[in-house]
């Protein structure tokens with residue numbers, strides 16, 4: 344059934360499925376949803392406000408392309424505004440309350456579990472909300488034991504990637520530094536300012 348759902352719709356984006364295809368997807372063995380999370384915050388004078396959101400979405404889509412077509416994995420639309428209170432002193436930063444984000448994750452996660460999905464991956468591009476997503480994941484798992492919930496952070500992997508960056512940039516330069524600037528130059532060079 345899941346294979347049919349994928350084949351008819353040809354998309355890993357849940358919002359592009361019809362409701363019967365969504366239902367079939369949810370009931371496929373091993374059905375997994377990935378929900379990308381970004382932030383809307385200052386990234387220095389040279390990177391866009393949506394840097395973390397762009398990374399989460401673009402890296403996720405590139406990874407999903409490597410899966411075999413029959414893999415039962417779909418994605419939700421990007422949550423592009425996150426939890427960034429530490430950047431509110433800069434114009435252009437938009438931030439949601441932690442409780443609101445946690446509640447949203449619990450609410451949507453409960454609905455996915457009720458539909459029959461077995462796993463939810465919270466794929467996060469913003470370092471300032473790692474703990475928040477861990478809390479939401481633990482509460483969601485406790486309330487809905489049938490749903491496996493995995494929060495993960497884009498910059499935590501792959502192994503060994505940190506060695507590409509020299510000190511002190513490796514320890515101190517993460518926000519809008521060499522690492523994020525390099526990735527943006529690779530993915531969207533037109534969005535990097537001087």
Ligand SMILES: [Zn+2]
Pocket residue numbers: 386394395468469518519523
């Ligand atoms: Zn960032």
